[in-house]
Amino acid sequence: MSASTAKLMSPEEIAVRAGEQIPFLLLPQPGLFAERALRLRQLAPGHAMGDYLLFAAELAQAQHEVFSRPLALSLPEQPQIEAAAKAGLPLLPAASWARDPAWLQELRELMRLLAARIAAGPARTAVLQLADADDQYLELQASRLLNGVMTGLDLASAPLIAAGLQVHWARLLSQLQARFEREQNSQHSPLLAPFGRIDDPLICPCCASRPVASITRIGAEGSGFRYLSCSLCAAQWHYVRVKCTHCQSTQGISFQSLLNEDGSMPPHSSGVQVECCEACGHYLKIVHMEKDQQVEPHADDLASLSLDLLVSEAGLIRHGVNLQLLFGDSGEPGDSEAQH
Template identity: 50%
Template sequence: MTASATVRVMSPEEIAARAGEETPFLHWPQRESVFAEREMRLRQLARGHAMEDYLGFLARIAHQQQGLLKTFPSVPLPDAQAADRAARAGLPLIPAADWPRDPAWRQVVRDMSQALSQEVAGKAAEVLSTLADADEVFLERQADALLHGLVTGLDLATAPVVGAALQVYWTHMLLATRDLHQGQGQPFGRIDDETVCPCCGSRPTASVTRSAGESLGQRYLHCSLCGLQWHMVRIKCPHCLSGKSLAYQSLTGSSGDSDSAAATAKVQAETCDDCGTYLKIVHTDRDPFVDPVADDVASVTLDLLVAETGKERHGVNFMLLFGDGGGDPPPDQGGQ
């Protein structure tokens, strides 16, 4: 497989015409289905994939996430005064780096690890059993490393499960805060840094082109932590905001697929020559079941090929972490 440049983004005039004030700024994860839909997509992608075992294991994680999100206990949430202060300062309301984490998130790690350890075998079961008994210091240090984007001290073997627990916690806080402030105004909105999540300040995993309603054809960035999606016009690089040198890369067959065939790819890498970064983009108009997290993992070959051109990955995916070789890889047992 090779990486091949395809069509460029729409003209500024066309995008401006389609990105009027009627375009919703935010799209919310659905508490009843967000991780269940990801599980379904992971199982679909796993069939016959070179990473079938790992994608199947991630599907098991997503299954646990959905159940734990539904039963997540009450935790402290930002009040109206905190929302007002954050809005005035142009800052995220529940910042990943600074929010005082409630111990409830650690119980999610333990419950998830215990359940998963019963479904896998070998080294993976040992890792998960150890994680289920991990102490507070270890878990909080792992959370700090993940939420600050640090590799030093990060245990790559347990990072997907720790990251999954943090996703459940922040997704719950996002939705519970929205519901708490219902009728009092929207607690989440635009912040000064449009490249990070308006809720938690995390970087996106990928971007999504939406295919329905008022958002038809619009690009949204998908938060790597809380799952919130926020609108950004497609003439801007999601990292440096430049609109001068954006292009798309996709996986095409070695037999020489045409640019028009590549332009129908469900997953592409949006590259920027100005800052030298790329972010995956998934297209729901080409496949309504694409999921930013699942399809990002399944298209890791695209990362490897784009990296060969010197571009650096901008997206963050707790299920697809690239370390310095100092730790074990994530557990890959469990199949589908």
Template identity: 60%
Template sequence: MTASPSQKLLSPEEIAVRAGEQLSFLHLPEPGVFAERALRLRALAEGHAMRDFLLFVAELADAQHRALSAGVNLPLPTPDDVEAAARAGLPLLPADGPAPWPRAAVWRDALRGLLADLARHVAPGPAQETARQLAAASDEHLETQAGRLLSGVMLGLDLAAAPLIAAGLQLHWVRLVQQAAKAHAQGPIAPFGRTDDPTLCPCCGSRPVASVERLGGEGARYLACGLCAAQWHYVRVKCTHCQGTKGISLQSLVAQDEAVANTQPAVQAECCGECGHYLKLMHPARDNGLEPVADDLATVTLDLLVSESGLQRHGVNLLLLFGEPDEAPPPGREH
């Protein structure tokens, strides 16, 4: 079919925008999000250099799933809060910022329950001991570590305990988003919508862990939140840091196995030559079962490859942080 002389030919960018108008903007976390993550982690762990760590995170995800299934009622924003956030163009449940949605004390109780459950399911060793020590830590210590983790402050952050704190925060925000969505489903204003910064999660304001070409949406790209697990639509071939469309390129690992050398990689790094940042782009159609947080953990080698060229990672995975913070105080004591 050819275009008539008066018919305007759309650019790829315009086609993407129009496609976005016809797609669901937001996909909220499903009840089985942690169970699916655990399943994927175990599949990825087979023969992987990080096998032990991936299996540990799988146990952690299983504990998160059991805790989420138990159900805990949380303090929720009011209709006035929903309206205020919408008018300001801000996420309703920001995890960090000048005026973050307060972490209700119940998150610490849930974390301690999560840690106790985890300690019963992992073999005796450092991981089990860390879980038990953290469960016995003071409220002040937990809150301080959580604040540092959410704000990206590495100074004084206990890297050994950080994945456990992160798991508790993920559990809290997934539960919070699910309950807020249900509570305000019939309200005059949707609790979660487009915000002024399309690069941040419209639910909790966090940076994405990766972007995903969702199945069933003609390859539409969604950004995946590493905290609350929501996914929101974002135009393809557009930097997720500076929002520019120039200088975008894809990098991927070279397959060593001849059987897969000629296949398209399921995980790539979308790099921006303008601002020097990158975010992983994942293709579930090329690898059934792909899960953003799990597959991000399993492709750390790609991060190392891209960082060698001087690019900085835009996304954040709270379960695996990079850095060399000063020595952290033991659980229960802050300096």
């Protein structure tokens, strides 16, 4: 396979279009994990990573089942919401937010559901062992994962723990937004929304995590505009196209995609490109709904690992994080990021 380059609209052209009324923030919807599972199953047949994609699909389906069940969480109150907004910071920063112990209940339920969906073998044994792990171990692994600390992180169980954390943060967002809408309807004066713009446009405005990829959308709201998709809570926030998501440069931006020898695009990556920045040497995947309406940032990022390998050979550094695909050496001190 080879890479092709393409140029999109200039930042100036994008800025003109950005005058259109579009939502800045799209919060996770109830079916987000079910849609991810469906997309992973679509991508698995004939794929070199087919077995893992199918495993990830079962994991996402189990996430959907857990996410669909009611579980009340401790939520920040209005003074905390106002303080975060005043400081220009995310309300629920993953690295420092005091996790509700209920997330452990969610994780264990998730592991038992997953174990029931997969065949007996080493993977199922590992899943059941994680379900029986003690609270201290799980909390320590979660803290390392959310802070990007590789030392002592169990890379085998990290994607499973991450799946539980994804459910937990998506639930936090959903419950906060639902409470805001209820209280807003009963108040005579407007309340401050729990989530909105923050000072740093490169991290999730809800939980401060890095994006897994970006997506250009179609539909009545935001058609043609680019959103960054959070690797943890699945919120999506608007970010202008043809602008580096690592250094914010608008110079030296190019796009690469996979091509077969006959010039056609592989079926597993027809809607996926890599946005490369010459200024800082970083890249982020971008998935296009106008090319494939079924794209899903997490699933399509996972299924396009060969594209990562292609651009990394050219010396580019990955900016996005996929919590179901972590790289690194967990045994060497001094490593500080779970994925580069």
